[in-house]
Amino acid sequence: MDSVSHQTLAESKEQRLHINIPDALSCKADLLMFTRVLSNVISNAIQNTPEHGEICIWHKKNNNESARLYILNKGASIEAVALSNVFEPFYREDKARSSEVNRSGLGLTIVKKTLDCMGIEFSLENTNDGVCFWLELPVYKE
Numbered sequence: 001m002d003s004v005s006h007q008t009l010a011e012s013k014e015q016r017l018h019i020n021i022p023d024a025l026s027c028k029a030d031l032l033m034f035t036r037v038l039s040n041v042i043s044n045a046i047q048n049t050p051e052h053g054e055i056c057i058w059h060k061k062n063n064n065e066s067a068r069l070y071i072l073n074k075g076a077s078i079e080a081v082a083l084s085n086v087f088e089p090f091y092r093e094d095k096a097r098s099s100e101v102n103r104s105g106l107g108l109t110i111v112k113k114t115l116d117c118m119g120i121e122f123s124l125e126n127t128n129d130g131v132c133f134w135l136e137l138p139v140y141k142e
Contacts, residue, residue, distance in 0.1 A: 045073040087112040
């Protein structure tokens with residue numbers, strides 16, 4: 001994952017990107033596929049977070065078998081009716097942004113297909129703080 005380009009994109013919108021993931025967390029996943037998933041989700045979070053907003057990324061180890069990774073874009077929300085559609089190809093919650101440069105409308109579709117293929121549970125939810133995407137990762141036993 002190119003964290004420099006994500007940081008640059010966030011800085012261009014005067015956003016703060018907070019990442020709190022210890023180096024010691026080792027997961028069982030295809031590195032290339034997982035990197036693409038994270039890149040799409042983080043890019044989507046940055047693009048849909050208001051200027052001067054925050055994107056927070058952290059994990060919580062559930063047990064010796066799994067850890068949940070969270071990506072929260074603060075201050076954002078998705079209409080309830082749109083939540084069930086955001087993983088559909090070319091779906092856009094805001095039709096006015098349908099021609100926005102460099103956005104194909106396929107990012108979250110790719111995320112869903114990839115995570116389904118990998119057998120990884122995930123969800124996208126509105127919270128009191130914003131929109132939170134989480135995924136459940138199998139971890140290597142230490």
